[in-house]
Amino acid sequence: RNHDYLTEIGLAAFDSRDMQHFAANPGPHAEKMLKQIYFYHFRILPNTHMVNRTWCVGVPENNRFGVTLFTTHEETKGMMKQSFNWPVDEADPLKGNCPVIFLGHAGHGDLQRLRDALGFDASGTVVRIIDTQVMARGLGLHHQQIGLGSLMSCYGCPYRDSHTAGNDAAYTIIDAILMAVYGRNVPKFSKTPLQVVDEVEEASIRRSVCDWGTRPSARAAMLIRICEKTVVRGPDA
Incomplete structure (x- = not known):
């Protein structure tokens, strides 16, 4: 219930110069564009054992995009500073x-939360904030605040392992690109949306290169799972 603790961060980023090569031919369900994205999932020490089991139930170990890395408070701050200063x-x-351009799904308070939790201020390079809920309303996909799962279903793809920071960031940017490329009218392709997302997941693991954090050993991962089971309520980033 205490939202003052930052437990995980999901980050998906791309360089618009890489996307330009595929503007005329983005591939089925924008596959070529989606494979240009770098996906990151960070779990913050020492809050790793805190898992939200009350409001937005998620399982951080079920991250599907990129590789999960564990970072200290200072490493997390350094990683965010580097990410916003290319x-x-x-x-x-x-x-x-x-x-x-900062993209989020109902993420109006995300930058402020990073500022409060890490002392990190992204205002120096952020020139625009885009919300996928606003994009969806503009396209007439939904008249109210559409959920991320409902938005994914508009494009024929399930929202798997929700409320894990890495997955939420990934589905947010996938939805944004699909809306930008196709609007409400997605052509028929030989591949299904799920097949494309599965391939993007697989490619994201191969492309997951990061100078920050460490991967857990098998023993550390087991101890984390044991600790998580003892937590009745905890915050979710």
Whole structure:
């Protein structure tokens, strides 16, 4: 019930310059574009054992995109700072950092929460905030605040292992790209949306390269599961 604790962060990012190559031919269900995304899932030490079992029940171990990494508070802050400060040209630092478009699903308070929990301020590079709920209303997919699962179903794909930060971030960016590319009218393809998402999941694990955090050993993962079972209520990021 205490939302002051940050337990996990899901991050999905891409460079718009990579997407431009596939603007004319994004592939079935925008597959070529979706495979340009980098997916990250971070669990924050020492809050790893805290799992929300009351309101938005999720299982952090069921992350489907990228690889789960465990980070300390300082590592998490450094990772977020690096993520929001991509150089325009690594060979010429004077060109500054790329402008960032922050995408979320009903995420109006996400940046503030990162600021409160980590002391991290992304306002220096964020030039626009886009909400997939607003996108969906603009397309007439829903007149109210559509849930992420309902939005995924609009494009024929199930919302699996919900309320885990990495999965929620992934489905948010997948929905956004599908809305941007197809609007309400998705053509017929030989592949199903689920087949494409499965392939994106598999590709995301191979592409998961990160300088921050550590992967848990088998023993550490077992101890985390034991600790999680002892927690009746805990926060969810």
